[in-house]
Amino acid sequence: MKVHYINILLFALPLNILVYNQRNHKNTTHHTPKIPTTRLLCECDLYMSNYDNDLEMKVVMENFNKQTQQRFEEYDDRMKTTRQKYKDKCDKEIQKIILKDKLEKELMDKFATLQTDIQSDAIPTCVCEKSVADKVEKGCLRCAGILSAAMPEVSSIGGSLLSALYAWKPKALEAAINFATKEGIKEGIKAGAAEGVYKVLHELYELGAHNLKSGILDTILSKTQYTNAEEIANIIHTQYQETCTSSLREIPTAGCNRFQLKLDIIRTSGGSQYVLPAKDPIEAKVTEIVGQAKQVAAEVTETTTNNVTAQLTTENRGVINTIYMSNQTAIIASIVAIVVIVLIMVIIYLILRYRRKKKMKKKLQYIKLLEE
Secondary structure, X not given: OHHHHHHHHHHXXXXXXXXXXXXXXXXXXXXXXXXXXXXXXXXXXXXXXXXXXXXXXXXXXXXXXXXXXXXXXXXXXXXXXXXXXXXXXXXXXXXXXXXXXXXXXXXXXXHHHOOOOOOHHHOOOOOOOOXXXXXXXXXXXXXXXXXXXXXXXXHHHHHHHHHHHHHHHHHHHHHHHHHHHHHHHHHHHHHHHHHHHHHHHHHHHHHOHHHOOOOHHXXXXXXXXXXXXXXXXXXXXXXXXXXXXXXXXXXXXXXXXXXXXXXXXXXXXXXXXXXXXXXXXXXXXXXXXXXXXXXXXXXXXHHHHHHHXXXXXXXXXXXXXXXXXXXXXXXXXXXXXXXXXXXXXXXXXXXXXXXXHHHHHHHHHHHHHHHO
16 A cells, blocks of 8 residues: 555646646747656555567577476486386396295195105105106107117218219319310401401502492402402402493592502503403402411411310319309208217206216215204
8 A cells, every 4th residue: 555655646647737738838948958867666566577579588488398397307207217127136136035935834844744764665766757857858868869769860961962063073174174165266257257347458558459349348248258369369350340440430430549559450561551460360369368268267266266165165274163162051050060069959958967867876875864
């Protein structure tokens, strides 16, 4: 209430001044009144937050609340996990304690009912119930016996497989070499023939045979083999007669002149030129060209055959060695695995037998102690 009174009084003073100034604004000099700076709080401002209207502060507060809530949730999850872990640990400890107490109680009951005046005829002579160790011992003994009996057969089978593998390798290598040789010869013949054809066509082109008629080289290639010198010479001579010595052609062409110069059949006598018959020079030149082509083809054939044979032999030998090593490893590994299994079973049998003897020895000592 005091606050309200003060606010009313302070509000009335500037109100009177404002009314007075509005009424007498024509007669008074305008000047800025000296109003004291005051900070007032009303009843509604006492409990109102300073940041309710600040959007940035609202966002900051919301983020803070979210992060705080998330951290509390993570803390609760960790606490749940920790509590569950300690609870499981405590349960295990309690179960161990209960089991220990139970065993101690059973042992005490058995020792309490045990009579020390046991007669010799009251001692059982056999044990009807067989333990798991006894069963495993007999099973291992039986398996070891079976596998030991089968070891000679396994060894003989493994030896026969290895011997067959050893015998297979040389035959496979021989077959691979023969195959490589045949393939090398085929590839060599192809390469030699291609090189021979190229040599003949190239030399005929240098001779100027293509100037006699367009496409004459293709005609030679399609009608005969590159080694048939007689047929090639006949085709060129026939075309030469049609092109250069025909009665219808009085003036020889430039191609004919170049061809005649290459064959060296033009002669000069008394200031005039005459042409020798071209059949024999053509046959001689073609025979020379075919001979050179055959020689080149033979060289290329030999080189290609050797290269292809060596390459295929190396590849096939690598494949055979890989197959041989993989099969040898598989056979040896299978034999070793069987031997290891037999040894493991024998070792298990010996261990179980030793433990059984040790247990029987303790029983006999206990019985003797009770008799005494």
